[in-house]
Amino acid sequence: MNLQHAGIGMTSARTRGRMIERLRTKGIRDEAVLAAIGNVPRHLFVDEALAGRAYDDVALPINYGQTISQPYIVARMIEVLRNGRQLGRVLEIGTGCGYQAAVLAQVAKEVYSVERIQPLHERARKLLRELKVRNVILRYADGSTGLADVAPFDGIIMACAAPVLLDALKEQLAIGGRMVLPLGTAEQFLYLVERTEKGFRETRLDAVKFVPLMGGKQ
Ligand code: SAH
Numbered sequence: 001m002n003l004q005h006a007g008i009g010m011t012s013a014r015t016r017g018r019m020i021e022r023l024r025t026k027g028i029r030d031e032a033v034l035a036a037i038g039n040v041p042r043h044l045f046v047d048e049a050l051a052g053r054a055y056d057d058v059a060l061p062i063n064y065g066q067t068i069s070q071p072y073i074v075a076r077m078i079e080v081l082r083n084g085r086q087l088g089r090v091l092e093i094g095t096g097c098g099y100q101a102a103v104l105a106q107v108a109k110e111v112y113s114v115e116r117i118q119p120l121h122e123r124a125r126k127l128l129r130e131l132k133v134r135n136v137i138l139r140y141a142d143g144s145t146g147l148a149d150v151a152p153f154d155g156i157i158m159a160c161a162a163p164v165l166l167d168a169l170k171e172q173l174a175i176g177g178r179m180v181l182p183l184g185t186a187e188q189f190l191y192l193v194e195r196t197e198k199g200f201r202e203t204r205l206d207a208v209k210f211v212p213l214m215g216g217k218q
Contacts, residue, residue, distance in 0.1 A: 017038065020034050020037060030075075033082065033103075036103045036107050037103055039103075040103050042068075044131070045068055045097040045127065047061075047063075055071075058070055064117050064119065066117065066211055067211060069100060069159060074103055076190075077100075078100075080205065081155045082155075087104075087108035088110065089108070089112070089150070089154055090104055090108040090110070090111045090155040091114070091147060091150075091157070091172065092156075093156070094115065094213075095115035095159075097120065097123065097124055098113070098123075098125075098128050100159060101128065101138070102133050104157070105136045108154075108155065111137070114138075114141050115138070115140060115141075115143075116140075116143065144168070144215060151172035153174060154174055154176070154177050154178075155178055155180075156173060156178075156180075158210075161182040161183060161184060161185070161188045162181070162213040163183070165193065170200060176195065178195075179191075179193040181193070182208045187207070188207070188209060190206045190208050192205060
């Protein structure tokens with residue numbers, strides 16, 4: 001990642017340091033995840049008017065009714081996804097502004113990220129290119145059926161909530177792979193789905209609030 005990008009100064013590096021400390025206090029233990037979050041200039045992923053709040057631990061609007069996820073949630077999901085191991089190929093459903101994809105790129109060999117809203121997809125593509133994040137492949141598509149052409153994945157992460165677990169996505173997990181996703185409508189929970197030799201194991205984690213998974217492209 002090119003840290004010479006305009007607007008990345010010592011100040012934001014220091015502010016990011018404080019954010020990492022807050023994430024530790026909230027229970028994030030995986031040093032690789034904390035380092036990855038420390039490497040990504042979150043203020044560049046939000047509108048300039050919101051840049052001053054980019055290192056607060058909150059979700060922020062990114063237009064088209066979507067949000068950039070709260071740093072704690074990004075850290076928590078990637079910590080569970082990683083489970084202390086090196087990740088090979090990862091799929092993200094819901095690129096949004098590309099922030100989580102940029103964080104994932106630091107802990108995975110290859111990240112495929114799918115977005116259904118074209119302007120968001122285009123903007124993420126431009127920013128990740130400027131930041132020289134080279135191991136993220138962005139696709140403009142409805143992610144509800146995953147990416148069968150490049151499956152299986154060691155990890156699948158969803159940044160939007162489906163009402164129920166989608167079989168097509170489950171089937172694209174490699175044996176030993178993990179999927180972390182929010183499920184539900186009015187009430188949502190984070191779930192971990194693990195694929196073993198024998199089948200799938202589902203574990204319910206924290207209560208969360210995500211934007212809904214939508215069908216089709218826009
Ligand atoms: N990953 C982002 C969060 C984006 S919010 C971050 O780093 O902060 C969730 C995103 O999921 C939105 O941009 C929304 O458009 C997208 N989304 C919703 N349904 C989708 C679908 N079926 N396929 C692909 N993207 C979808």
